[in-house]
Amino acid sequence: MPAGRPASPASGRSAEHPRDRTPLTTAASRAARARNLYLGIACATVGSIGFSVKTILVKLAYEYQVDPMTLIALRMLMALPFFLLMAWWGGSAGMSAMRRQDWLAIVALGFVGYYLSSYLDFSGLQYISAGLGRLILYLFPTVVMIISAVFLKQPVQRRHLLSLLISYGGILLVFLHDARVTDNGPLVALGALLVFGSATTYAIYLVTGSRLVHKLGSMRFTAYASLCATCFIIIHIAATHGLPRLLVPRPVFGLMLLMALLSTVLPMWLIAEAMKRIGANKTALIGCVGPVSTLALAHLFLGEPVNGIQLAGAAFVLCGVMIISLRPNAPAPAPGNQAPAPP
Secondary structure, three states: OOOEEEOOOOOHHOOOOOHHHOHHHHHHHHHHHHHHHHHHHHHHHHHHHHHHHHHHHHHHHHHHOHHHHHHHHHHHHHHHHHHHHHHHHHHOOHHHHHHHHHHHHHHHHHHHHHHHHHHHHHOOOOOOHHHHHHHHOOOOHHHHHHHHHHHOOOOOHHHHHHHHHHHHHHHHHHHHHHHHHOHHHHHHHHHHHHHHHHHHHHHHHHHHHHHHHHHHOOHHHHHHHHHHHHHHHHHHHHOOOHHHHHHOOHHHHHHHHHHHHHHHHHHHHHHHHHHHHHHHHHHHHHOOOOHHHHOOOOOOOOOOOOHHHHHHHHHHHHHHHHHOOOOOOOOOHHHHOOOOOOO
């Protein structure tokens, strides 16, 4: 380059040599990374606890003799304005590439992943403890692994089999304890099967929706699927209950408002922010706080006992799920890629 000629504009700016970095710049960079890490950890922790609070709020609402579909309808209707805002905030990137079958897929996934999954979860919680319910829901990554192995022909490794053995052994331990304590094994079994059905439908949602997540982004895809699920819920409640059924006692309105804000919309945003700052694996690891916080909150607000057997079972479940979550092998999203548990 001739002397006196400025650097080529193609480069944008002259390259910075490492020796040009001052200690002040390096320190500022380290401080920014540390701040980003701490904020990501805080978002993941609060978001995971927020999702777990949902189970407590459902159990509290059942004390007013309200049925599951009424609670689901109130929750989704109160969250509806925020879903619309999320869809608008996501912009129009990727919309031109959306085809008719993509929109049909979103409708189907909204039905399976939010309408059906929520209905099974809320129904099951009528018969089992909040702690057992949350632990069963937390099995959804193992269901993702099984679906991927059976239908997508993903290889199953030894650590996957170990994960299944540990996590389902932990669930069996807690289930047998609850069935013995309540002295009503058939109802506990029914509740456990319903909640496991919820985990299964959410796993199907994750596996089949991964392509659309990449096209639209996690937040916008979740908003669209939630809007579709809300339509199904309104149709269901109008056809089977009648809209006047939504006139529930004032405390139930308060509980569902808390659920819409603190256990639906806010955790969705916090988990998405955590993933952006610290990645899916760290977010999934921090998600372990969810089932543990449910046990503690259920003891505090519902009077559910906590003993060594439940804690041991919870530890088995968390260890088993983490074996998969920290090294995802399937093309479907890992737990942290959408949420640490079904919302």
